[in-house]
Amino acid sequence: MPESVRELVERFKPPVSVRTYGTVFTDTTEFMNIGYGDVIKLGGRYYLVLGDERERRFGMEDPKFWVKRCVEMESGQYRILKLEFQESFDQHIGSLTITCHRSAAKEARILRLVAGDMRFMQGLGVRDERGNLARVLERVAGRRLDLNIEDLHQSHREYFQETFPGILQRFIGACRAIHHLHQHGETHGDIRRDHLYVDHKTGEYCWIDFDYGYDSVENPFGLDLFGLGNILSFITGKGVHTIQDVDAEALGITEADCALFFRHRVVNLRKLFPYIPADLNNVLMHYSAQSEVFYESVPELLADLEPCLENLRRA
Amino acid sequence: MDIKNILISVDASDNAMRAVDYAASILANAEGVRVTLLYIERAPNRDKFDDEAAWLNQCKLDHDRVFDFLKTARQKLVAAGLPEASVHERTVLCSAEPSIAQTILDVQQAEGFGTLVVGRRGLTKGEEFLFGSVSSKLVHNAKNCAVWVVQ
Incomplete structure (x- = not known):
């Protein structure tokens, strides 16, 4: 990890035991390999990864490996990074099955549309060096x-x-x-x-x-x-x-x-x-x-x- | 509106071909009819494709499928006895708004079609709620024309 990024990690790493110096990722394609202590570089900013987001429904927790809880190290602000994960899957509504797709482009487009409109979560789409469209999201308070x-x-x-x-x-x-x-x-x-x-x-x-x-x-x-x-x-x-x-x-x-x-x-x-x-x-x-x-x-x-x-x- | 000016709305599905078959059998010995096969083209949702090339490839596949469908439909109508010159094909582009049904009705009104023929998928109530039904909207909203809904 470059010295400049190490300094940022030192400043913003959480006060718990961590694998302090991970890898700096500029390509988020293999998001499964990005974990706690790693840093993602997006749009000229560095995001220290704290962990994967989890979906909590019906008392169950499902890890979302493409959604990372992060600290933006330049500002110290908490951010959620949704990394590009294009997939199609069947969604079940009662007895109906609907084919659904997950689209980074759609979410980034809507984030642009609703920028400043607090009726929606705020954030922006940013491409990594490989061209993957991540979304840098503010935590809803x-x-x-x-x-x-x-x-x-x-x-x-x-x-x-x-x-x-x-x-x-x-x-x-x-x-x-x-x-x-x-x-x-x-x-x-x-x-x-x-x-x-x-x-x-x-x-x-x-x-x-x-x-x-x-x-x-x-x-x-x-x-x-x-x-x-x-x-x-x-x-x-x-x-x-x-x-x-x-x-x-x-x-x-x-x-x-x-x-x-x-x-x-x-x-x-x-x-x-x-x-x-x-x-x-x-x-x-x-x-x-x-x-x-x-x-x-x-x-x-x-x-x-x-x-x-x-x-x-x-x- | 001229009832012999007939608009068959198709979407390259089996249901649409049943509507063509039905119209061909009904119109086999009819004189003075003019049939237009109308395809409302809506591009596949770009969001579900990884890149532009994949999306364009799907557009081409859809286009080829419709081209083949229209060719087969024309052959069936002519084989039933309709003169070649009385069968026409038309494609109209449609985005999410207005709906496909509204686009069909706009064409029907603008060009004075007195008969509108459409296939029906046979959606359940739940499917109709979530997805909408073109044939139901046509039946509810068509004016000054007969609507043949073929199941």
Whole structure:
């Protein structure tokens, strides 16, 4: 490792035992070989690798070997480096299988589009010396929305009456952010509740991870609308409610009251919580197995959802 | 709108060829009809390809497949008895916006097609939600023309 980089490592290495002087990588093609203590040089800056990022879902942790937690040594700022990893894979939504691709170019393009727009994670695409397109990302100073909601110690009624209107207001803002992408011919591509963060300072919502793409289809925004529906159901219900968790017979809940793609997940939440207004429940029912009408665009969704917020505020 | 001015929208799929077969059988002895085979071309998503060369190669493969499809479709219509001069092919480029269905309807309206023929994939409700259906949109939005949907 060159002396100049050693000095930087000495300044910014974390205060724990590390393999201090690793390799300086200017070509990130073999990202599996880049690990703790190595340094990645991108765009004239040096990034000390602290480890691989992990995806935490359903209590499991999956390492993402192409996503490195780093310190930018010139500034001392924490950064996440997503290294180029072009792949196609099958994604399963209920019984449907969709071929999806991971695209560095798409994410870099969206980062350019949303630069300065705090409704989205911030960063920029930078090519390494081999031409691989890495994305240098700022850490979102916040926490996943779903974890925040799960941690609330309120009954559903208290939550719905006191906390939910504020959450719905911000969720509507997050929907408008997605519409902004759509207006520019882009999609988020992977709208899930763990991809929406709450800023610690402002409380505003921030979308992360835009690298999933799909083949062109007649309804290009369908998958994003599907994701928004799932989050709406989660925030309205203060969690996921499965048909197994409730007394379905007593409540008159059938498969028709469940989600179109997840036939065990109740979306007719008014049957569980009768104080949920009918207009809001009707929005949720667009995502149910019995629905014949679907939202094709964010404005269609918001045309139904925004009056629900106004009615909640008046109630 | 002239009902004998017929637009068959195709996409090089088996469903589209079924629509051509159906139209050929119905129109076999019809007089004074004019048939246009319309292909709405949408380039494959550039994001899923490693480089420009791979993307261009896929564009060429798609183009060749459609060229072969249109040639076969023309042969079927002529073999059914339609005069060579009454069968036309047309390709229109389309990006994500407007949709393929809207592009078809724009052509139909602009050129006065009174009959619109399209194949149907038979999507499930879930697939229709996530991906959208061209034939459903045509049925819902077509004006001043008959729509034949061939399953």
